[in-house]
Amino acid sequence: MKIVRFHAHGGPEALRIEEVAEPQPGPGAVRVRAEAIGVGVPDKLMLNGNYPWCPPLPVIPGNELAGTIDAVGDGVTRFAVGDRVYVNARELPQRGGGYVEAMCVPAEVPFALPDGVAAEQAVTMGNYQLAWLLLNRAATPQAGDSVLVHAAAGGAGSALIQLARGMGLTAFGIAGGPDKARYVAELGADGVIDRSGEDVAARVAALTGGTGVDVIYDSVGGRRFQRDFDMLAPMGTVVLFGYLGGHPDPNVYDAMRANFGKSLAMRLFSIHVYDDRPDMRRHAMEQAIAALAAGIAAPRIHATMPLDAAADAIRLLESGTVTGKIVLTP
Amino acid sequence: MQIVRFHEYGGPDMLRVEDVPEPEPGPGEIRVRAEAIGVGAPDILVRTGTDVKTWPLPMTPGNDMAGMVDAVGPGVSRFREGDRVYVTSRELPLRGGGYAEARVVPEAAPFAIPDGIAADRMVALGNYHVAWMLLEHAATPQPGQTVLVHAAAGGIGSALVELAGLRGLTVIGIAGGADKAAHVRDLGAFAVIDRLEEDVAERVAQLTEGAGVDYVYDSVAGPGFARNFDMLANMGTLVQFGYLAGRPAPDAYAEIARNFPRNLGLRIFSIHHFDDKPAVRRAAMERIIDMLTSGDIAPRIHARMKLADAAEANRLLEGGSVIGKLVLVP
Numbered sequence: 283m284k285i286v287r288f289h290a291h292g293g294p295e296a297l298r299i300e301e302v303a304e305p306q307p308g309p310g311a312v313r314v315r316a317e318a319i320g321v322g323v324p325d326k327l328m329l330n331g332n333y334p335w336c337p338p339l340p341v342i343p344g345n346e347l348a349g350t351i352d353a354v355g356d357g358v359t360r361f362a363v364g365d366r367v368y369v370n371a372r373e374l375p376q377r378g379g380g381y382v383e384a385m386c387v388p389a390e391v392p393f394a395l396p397d398g399v400a401a402e403q404a405v406t407m408g409n410y411q412l413a414w415l416l417l418n419r420a421a422t423p424q425a426g427d428s429v430l431v432h433a434a435a436g437g438a439g440s441a442l443i444q445l446a447r448g449m450g451l452t453a454f455g456i457a458g459g460p461d462k463a464r465y466v467a468e469l470g471a472d473g474v475i476d477r478s479g480e481d482v483a484a485r486v487a488a489l490t491g492g493t494g495v496d497v498i499y500d501s502v503g504g505r506r507f508q509r510d511f512d513m514l515a516p517m518g519t520v521v522l523f524g525y526l527g528g529h530p531d532p533n534v535y536d537a538m539r540a541n542f543g544k545s546l547a548m549r550l551f552s553i554h555v556y557d558d559r560p561d562m563r564r565h566a567m568e569q570a571i572a573a574l575a576a577g578i579a580a581p582r583i584h585a586t587m588p589l590d591a592a593a594d595a596i597r598l599l600e601s602g603t604v605t606g607k608i609v610l611t612p
Numbered sequence: 613m614q615i616v617r618f619h620e621y622g623g624p625d626m627l628r629v630e631d632v633p634e635p636e637p638g639p640g641e642i643r644v645r646a647e648a649i650g651v652g653a654p655d656i657l658v659r660t661g662t663d664v665k666t667w668p669l670p671m672t673p674g675n676d677m678a679g680m681v682d683a684v685g686p687g688v689s690r691f692r693e694g695d696r697v698y699v700t701s702r703e704l705p706l707r708g709g710g711y712a713e714a715r716v717v718p719e720a721a722p723f724a725i726p727d728g729i730a731a732d733r734m735v736a737l738g739n740y741h742v743a744w745m746l747l748e749h750a751a752t753p754q755p756g757q758t759v760l761v762h763a764a765a766g767g768i769g770s771a772l773v774e775l776a777g778l779r780g781l782t783v784i785g786i787a788g789g790a791d792k793a794a795h796v797r798d799l800g801a802f803a804v805i806d807r808l809e810e811d812v813a814e815r816v817a818q819l820t821e822g823a824g825v826d827y828v829y830d831s832v833a834g835p836g837f838a839r840n841f842d843m844l845a846n847m848g849t850l851v852q853f854g855y856l857a858g859r860p861a862p863d864a865y866a867e868i869a870r871n872f873p874r875n876l877g878l879r880i881f882s883i884h885h886f887d888d889k890p891a892v893r894r895a896a897m898e899r900i901i902d903m904l905t906s907g908d909i910a911p912r913i914h915a916r917m918k919l920a921d922a923a924e925a926n927r928l929l930e931g932g933s934v935i936g937k938l939v940l941v942p
Contacts, residue, residue: 419847420875422752516885517749519877532866538880542664543887545750547849547879548865554873555846 284612286381286592287342291331294593294600297343297381305386307355314369314392315384318586320346320405321595321608322437328378329596335554337376343592344380344610345371348395348404358389367392368404368571370411372553372563381592383612393567396575402609403574406437406581410570411563412523412553413441416499417449418566420521420551425450427496430486430513433526434471435462435605441579442499443469445570448578454489456482465582465605486513494518502527508537516544523551582606614942616711616922617672621661624926627673627711629919635716637685644699644722645714648916650676650735651925651938652767653854658708659926664882667706673922674710674940675701676738678731681722682714690719697722698734698901700741702883702893711922713942723897726905733904736767736911736937740900741893742853742883743771746829747779748896750851750881755780757826760816760843763856764801765792765935772829773799774909784819786812788932795912795935816843824848834858841867841876849877912936 283304288296307313325343327333348368351361361367371377373391395404416438423429429446433439434455446453447470454473455466463476475485486495494515500507504527510520511534522530538546556563573579584606587595595608613634618626637643655673657663678698681691691697701707703721725734746768753759759776763769764785776783777800784803785796793806805815816825824845830837834857840850852860868876886893903909914936917925925938 519879529869530865532863532869535860535862535864535880538864538878542880543882543884545879545881545885547877548868549849549875549877550868550872551875552873555875 283383284589285342285383286589287340288329289340291329294329294596296329297593297596299590299592304384307353307358307386309356310358310389311355311386312351312358312361312367312389312392313353313384313386314347314367315349315352316347316382316612317349317401318347318405319344319380319382319589319610319612320408321592321599321610322346322408323599324377326596326599333377335377337378342379342381344382345377346405346408347380347382347385348401349384351392352384354389360389361392361394366395366401368395368407370408370567372408372411373560381589381610383589393564393571396571399571399574402583402586402607403581404571405609406441406607407567407570407574409437409441410445410573410579410581411567412438413445414566414569414573415553415556416442416521416523416551417445417451419562420523420549421497421519423449423451423497426452428452428454428490428515429497429499430454430456430495432456432498432500432502433524434466434469434474436501437607438501438524439499440466440469440582440606443471444579445573447472448573454486454495461603462605483509483513490515497521499523501525503530504528505531507531508534511537511541511546514541514544514546517546518544519547519549521549521551584608586611588612613713614919615672615713616919617670618659619670621659623660624923624930626659627923627926629922634714637683637688637716639686640688640719641685641716642681642688642691642719642722643683643714643716644677644697645679645682646677646712646919646942647679647731648677648735649674649710649712649919649940649942650738651922651929651940652676652738653929654707656926656930664884665707667708671708672711673708674712675707676735677710677712677715678725678734679714684719688719691722691724696725696731698725698737700738700897702738702741702886703890711919711940713919723901726901729904732913732916732937732939733911735939736913737897737900737904739767740771740775740903740909740911741897742768743775744896744900745883745886746772746851746853746881747775749885750853750879751827751849753779753781753827756782758782758784758820758845759827759829760784760786760825762786762828762830762832764796764799764804766831767937768831768854770795770799770912770936771909773801777801778903778908784816784825791933792935813839813843820845827851829853832856833860835860837861838867841871844871844874844876846874847876848874849879851879851881853881914938916941
């Protein structure tokens with residue numbers, strides 16, 4: 283069967299299409315034949331050598347695969363041949379492994395897909411799982427509260443907008459450029475700020491009647507991070523969960539205290555905190571899949587490409603113009 | 613009548629006992645004749661000019677007074693002469709004003725004292741009020757979670773230990789010296805760490821079997837601030853609300869990032885957050901008064917001193933050996 287992997291870190295050109303023997307499920311394992319494989323930022327980080335949780339070389343990237351079980355090993359009771367499932371590498375001892383025509387995993391790993399859920403939609407669930415944890419664990423905004431999402435046209439950002447709306451929150455999104463801003467509006471955001479043409483802080487003040495927002499979800503960080511505190515409502519919280527713009531200035535204490543009396547908070551968040559908590563992780567994923575079945579999560583697919591074109595898919599991802607999921611099909 | 617005030621910032625010697633004309637209540641105002649006046653840490657902050665806000669001079673310190681209404685102005689309907697009331701300056705436009713034989717306040721400001729409650733107990737309630745806000749708003753620890761309280765023998769610290777225990781939290785208190793440690797134990801703490809005798813972080817690790825605590829409440833800060841992050845459990849939150857040992861190093865982000873991916877949070881809390889939220893503020897105080905009446909909380913009185921000895925009382929408080937409320941009586 284066909285797989286895509288790299289033997290040395292590098293750019294998209296380091297990805298090689300290879301032929302290997304089809305894996306056979308051992309006792310307690312199932313084989314999942316891929317219908318859709320998700321392409322995500324961690325794939326690129328792994329490839330570039332910037333991913334702390336990258337398995338040893340050679341590496342097959344890809345943390346998300348959805349398809350149908352076509353073989354089961356001895357003793358498997360949880361699934362049968364023909365079941366449609368979603369595999370997320372967060373449930374495996376090592377990340378990656380998804381750029382393949384088929385993979386074998388322990389039977390307790392996959393998530394069952396509800397009827398009517400398309401495989402290409404299922405492979406976006408990693409972002410919704412993260413978004414669910416951000417909205418329910420990293421901070422706990424309540425119905426009626428407002429949230430501001432940086433990079434709202436991105437994978438996690440767009441999931442945040444949709445799940446926040448589903449929870450009865452007022453969701454504002456920040457996007458770079460008119461195309462992405464339009465996309466965020468289509469996701470259902472209550473307000474969109476195009477940072478390429480607008481003053482973000484002034485727009486947040488206008489959108490909230492000067493009060494600010496209750497929670498900011500920031501995956502950008504960087505030098506401008508301190509400005510988040512000026513856009514928070516009293517008792518507000520900034521959740522920093524990514525570093526697209528680099529690490530912030532370490533001196534956040536003074537920025538927080540500059541808003542003294544507003545009693546502000548910040549939290550750093552990474553889903554890796556749950557690496558040894560499968561119960562928490564799986565619960566979040568089940569909530570995400572339920573949101574998909576209920577139509578609250580309505581992922582957009584940016585492009586569907588053949589597995590052979592994985593290098594092009596990574597190039598497309600790097601272009602920064604993607605609005606929605608890039609999906610590979612075998 | 614006698615008042616105690618300062619005309620310039622400085623030590624306890626700046627406090628002068630002065631005679632001023634008795635204030636008369638105007639329309640909508642009442643006069644409260646003091647039976648007990650609380651002495652607290654904010655009295656020192658305002659006198660030394662180190663409070664977070666600056667107040668006009670000369671200033672009469674004292675944020676807590678309990679006594680009897682002995683004059684009412686025109687149009688007053690809420691209280692009448694002979695009613696016993698508690699005045700906290702959090703209900704007034706300016707803090708302080710309590711070191712006086714009598715004071716005039718708007719009739720909306722005081723809280724009625726339930727029958728049978730001593731005035732000196734009432735003036736300890738300001739501390740419980742802050743503790744309540746810390747447990748209800750600054751963070752929301754849930755039954756079964758673990759909290760670590762710095763300066764647990766102090767006014768707010770003691771109140772935190774009591775209120776946290778009532779909420780079903782596991783409370784670890786930090787105290788300086790055997791007497792204070794014994795007091796914290798009496799308050800019902802699960803464990804007490806005597807910071808003069810024991811390594812705090814080591815003991816916290818021991819007591820939590822290496823997991824750390826879910827919340828740290830820190831009113832001390834200063835050079836030991838950064839160690840708080842090492843004592844937090846995954847997803848833990850540090851709530852900092854005071855500066856007994858001075859300002860911490862401002863690179864809080866670096867400390868949080870150093871603990872990646874443990875997902876730590878920091879909130880900097882001030883009771884001034886509630887300055888413009890009278891409904892929430894008053895509801896919290898009413899709950900505290902109910903708890904005092906029912907015997908759920910039992911504020912301890914350290915000593916009663918004459919109002920004219922306010923300077924001595926301030927020296928005593930600054931000495932750091934006070935356990936319980938210092939009360940002035942006219």
